[in-house]
Amino acid sequence: xPMRFATAIAKWLEDRTGLGAALTPILGHTVPxxxxxxxxVFGSSTLALFALQVATGVCLAxxxxxxxxxxxxxxxxxxxxxxxxxxxxxxxxWGSNAMVLVLVVHMLQVFLFGxxxxxxxxxxxCGVFLLLCTLGMAFTGQVLRWDQDxxxxxxxxxxxxxxxxxxxxxxxxxxxxxxxIGGRTLSRFFTVHVFLVPALLMALLGLHLWLVLxxxxxxxxxxxxxxxxxxYRKRYEEEVQRDGVPFFPLAARKDMIAxxxxxxxxxxxxxxxxxxxxxxxxxxTVIDTAPRPDFFFLWLFALFALLPAWTExxxxxxxxxxxIGFLVALPFLSGAGEKSWLRRPGSVLAALLILLAIGTLxxxxxxxxxxxxxxxxxxxxxxxxxxxxxxxxELRGALVLQFKQCRNCHSLGGEGGLRxxxxxxxxxxxxRDQLIRQVLQGGGNMPxxxxxxxxxxxxxxxxxxxxxxxxDEPVARTAAGPLLGPR
Ligand code: HEC
Numbered sequence: 440x441p442m443r444f445a446t447a448i449a450k451w452l453e454d455r456t457g458l459g460a461a462l463t464p465i466l467g468h469t470v471p472x473x474x475x476x477x478x479x480v481f482g483s484s485t486l487a488l489f490a491l492q493v494a495t496g497v498c499l500a501x502x503x504x505x506x507x508x509x510x511x512x513x514x515x516x517x518x519x520x521x522x523x524x525x526x527x528x529x530x531x532x533w534g535s536n537a538m539v540l541v542l543v544v545h546m547l548q549v550f551l552f553g554x555x556x557x558x559x560x561x562x563x564x565c566g567v568f569l570l571l572c573t574l575g576m577a578f579t580g581q582v583l584r585w586d587q588d589x590x591x592x593x594x595x596x597x598x599x600x601x602x603x604x605x606x607x608x609x610x611x612x613x614x615x616x617x618x619x620i621g622g623r624t625l626s627r628f629f630t631v632h633v634f635l636v637p638a639l640l641m642a643l644l645g646l647h648l649w650l651v652l653x654x655x656x657x658x659x660x661x662x663x664x665x666x667x668x669x670x671y672r673k674r675y676e677e678e679v680q681r682d683g684v685p686f687f688p689l690a691a692r693k694d695m696i697a698x699x700x701x702x703x704x705x706x707x708x709x710x711x712x713x714x715x716x717x718x719x720x721x722x723x724t725v726i727d728t729a730p731r732p733d734f735f736f737l738w739l740f741a742l743f744a745l746l747p748a749w750t751e752x753x754x755x756x757x758x759x760x761x762x763i764g765f766l767v768a769l770p771f772l773s774g775a776g777e778k779s780w781l782r783r784p785g786s787v788l789a790a791l792l793i794l795l796a797i798g799t800l801x802x803x804x805x806x807x808x809x810x811x812x813x814x815x816x817x818x819x820x821x822x823x824x825x826x827x828x829x830x831x832x833e834l835r836g837a838l839v840l841q842f843k844q845c846r847n848c849h850s851l852g853g854e855g856g857l858r859x860x861x862x863x864x865x866x867x868x869x870x871r872d873q874l875i876r877q878v879l880q881g882g883g884n885m886p887x888x889x890x891x892x893x894x895x896x897x898x899x900x901x902x903x904x905x906x907x908x909x910x911d912e913p914v915a916r917t918a919a920g921p922l923l924g925p926r
Contacts, residue, residue, distance in 0.1 A: 477693055549566070579631050662779040663782070666775045
């Protein structure tokens, strides 16, 4: 009886939607026999990992508070308070790592099998943008962790972006939602991570899968069997007719095994290694952190640390354009001809070299004894003319200013950040007491340094800042007299 009832419902649904009739041919469509292989499972494995990310992500969003002062605590609560919250965070973290990894393997396989060639150019381009979306998710996800790594990583990113000629300040404003890293920055990244990129990703994914269905799975590349735009489609049709196998269940079985394997691997990693961070409440006054990006960006981090600083801006602006441009142009540059990797030694070598370079840089990034040399966002030395003829106390203050990286936000002699006012001439604007109060209590978007400076350091710092005034302008003083009273 219940069986009959279920059948009746199914029949009713099929009658109204027609989905079964539409989907059955898709599942049963024939694919070239040799593609029912474990070489062809990386795309569906990426899809499985994406589904896992959506599922764990939605669960995390139930608890995560996207506000600058509570995000960190909500993650700590997930780690230690919520039942199995740590596992959820761990699964999302390891899932994101695995997704990037498997996606790259998928791309490599497609590249080596020549699957990007005619007529699958658009499928490849769609895939390039899927890669960008995935990396975008990985990057924005790191920021949502809202810890010291996220804060300082973003700070470094923003300072590099700010150096872009002309558009720099605008770019930083778009990135951070204002002049500083704060609540608006987090809202921005949350929206991008949770709504914008996932929507884009799903739309692209739909197009990608549609194209795969429409153009057929790439046949196993045979050395010497060239792609010719005139004859390719006909030959493909013939091969599938002559020697095809139904996608379901024959090829799909391997896909399902691989999908289960990668998801299981992620869950095992999550259980064994646990969640990542959050590492330290984000605090602009604690500068002795060594922010490290997650592994998929480590190679970039290492690259920038090793290259001379002056190349940074150039590479950051030109590099992505060249790389993405090349990937998009690839199917048009070599859209026909040989597909087999056995006959494309140049392509294989190029892929190996890129892998080797990225692998080496990643290795260096994990063990790096250095920290990246980032001029705009590091302890730029105080220019000599500001320390000439100063007392020992004032000199010590100049060092404090340098080591506490005040110039991340303040410029001196035209060099340094622009978030706070330039400090040249500050002594003619502010009195000693006002300087002390500004340093200890911060305010107006400046962090309070009260807990991170010893009284001696404050005294020295303020003594140094008091020397910062034009020669012909006097130092600001509290007006002595009964009107203002004691400060
Ligand atoms: C995160 C960015 C940031 C950092 C780091 C920072 N400041 Fe500031 N600072 C600001 C901002 C923004 C203002 C403006 C505050 C306002 O408008 O009230 C400011 C104002 C000041 C002022 C008052 C300047 C004036 O002309 O009114 C002084 C003095 C000052 N900072 C000193 C320091 C010192 C010393 C350090 C290092 C120990 C430091 N700042 C680190 C952002 C920063």
